[in-house]
Each structure stands twice: as structure tokens, then as C-alpha cells.
Amino acid sequence: MPARELNAVVRMKFERAPGLMIMQVAPEDWPLPDFQPGQFTVLGLPGSAPRCPESDPEDPPLPPDKMIIRAYSVSSASDAKEYLEFYVSLVKSGELTPRLFNLQIGDRLHLSPKLTGFFTLDKVPEDKNVVLIATGTGLAPYMSMIRTSLTYETHRRFAVIHGAYHSWDLGYRLELAALDRISPVFDYIPIISDPQDEPTPWTGHTGFVQKVWQGDSIAKAWGARPTPEDTHVFLCGHPDMIESMEGILQEEGFQPHTKKNPGQYHLERYW
């Protein structure tokens, strides 16, 4: 396959909230490779692709034949073989996302046939619980992990702590809340930072994900607070959240995981 051709098609696109979309992309006549939940690939469009009306104007415009490529975590299960799903937020001044948001079902784009990344559950010993902490679209890799693994996880515990500004920005909320109700090993704890904007009162957690981690929600659900001895923690999303959570985790004795020095927390930086 020639490098970076428009080799894939939008099979589903759903604007979850303004500036937040779930998009499924299918390869055109080539097989998707196997991948591990938590891994990412690359999407691309040429400078000639139009930007969505909500984005900032581009000045000067990019050369029409420049291929703009960016990394995106896969949110679909790794056993869904016909397509990959992505959860993307619009950066109004950005180069690629305004063009991705303008795509319609049936439009073509570049999808890299290579999926890669180390932000995966196989780094976690099988007897350890897992807490997945995200802000915004940092939830994407966890959706792939949960959709792939939760069907056979029956012993260790999983929790997702997802932070967003508003309730309507909590992508995948219905799916995660349903899983929470039906799975005895899964807990979903959403938290919003701007409850004053809600049209009806928000009765859940308010503030930032750090507050949920430091509070007693997980201890109530699991019967004990997670410790470095029994739990691995994943961090993905806003760089300030990652930095702040790293400080909190290290104070509690959690160590960063590297290939050389296995630790109990793992992180993926989007920017």
C-alpha cells in the first residue's frame, strides 16, 4: 500500500456533544491487523480537506497536498475486526481535528495499518485490580480495554474514573453506567467540574478526578482502598491531570511503570 493514501472510509459518525465525536473508520479492501486494547494508530487528511464551520480559520491555509497526520487511541474492542472506533475532541485552532469533524459518513481518510503503544493491560499482573483514570477523550483506550476484557474478567476489580466539564461531555456514559449495573467487578465513577452549567441538578461527584481517587468511592465499592500491592492505575488525558495524579500516586507509594522497572502506574500523554 502506498504511504498515507486515503485508504479508509467513515462508516459511522456521531457527535456526542459540541466538539466531541465518536467515529468509526473501516479499511477499504485491506485487513485490519491484530492489536491490543489501549493501543493507538494514526489518522490523516490532506490540507485540501475542508475544515468544519465551528473551527477557527486557518491563516495561512495549509498546502492542499500536505498530509496532516495525528495519533488516536482506538476505543473499539480488539475483536471488532471490520472497523476501528475513535473518540475525538475538536481543537478549534488545530490542523487535523477541524477536518476530521467535517467528515461525513462515506468520506475517505487515511488510516495507518500500524497499531502500536505500550499503554496496555498486559503490563498488569493478572491478580491486580485496575483503576483507569481519564479526562475527556483520554477515555478512548479504556473503552477498548473494557469492551475487550470485561466479558472474561470475573475476579479482579476494574474502576473507571472519568472527568469532564459537563454531564453531556461524559462520552460513553450510558454504556459504562450499564456495565456498572450488570458487572459485579466493574465500577464507573464520573465527575464533572462545572455543575453550575447543568440544566437539571447533577447529583454525582463534582470537581476533578483527583478528588475521586483521594475520596472513599472506590473503597466503598471494593471494600478497601487500592494500594500499590493490589492495584495498577492508568492515567490518560489532560497533562495537568497526569502531573497532579503522578504526585498523588507517588506519595502513596505507587511507582511509574517502565520496561526496565515495572511499577504500578501507567500513563499515556496526548499532548
Ligand SMILES: Cc1cc2nc3c(=O)[nH]c(=O)nc-3n(C[C@H](O)[C@H](O)[C@H](O)COP(=O)(O)OP(=O)(O)OC[C@H]3O[C@@H](n4cnc5c(N)ncnc54)[C@H](O)[C@@H]3O)c2cc1C
Ligand atoms: C498516543 C496518542 C493518542 C491520542 N489519542 C487521542 C484520542 O483518542 N482522542 C483525541 O481527541 N486526541 C488524541 N490524541 C491527540 C491527537 O493526536 C491530536 O494531538 C489532537 O487531536 C489535536 O490535533 P490537531 O491537529 O487538531 O491539533 P494541533 O494542530 O496538533 O494542535 C495541538 C495543540 O492543541 C492543544 N490541545 C488542546 N486540546 C487538545 C487535545 N484534546 N489533544 C491534543 N492537543 C490539544 C495542545 O496545546 C496541542 O499542542 C492522541 C495523541 C497521542 C500522542
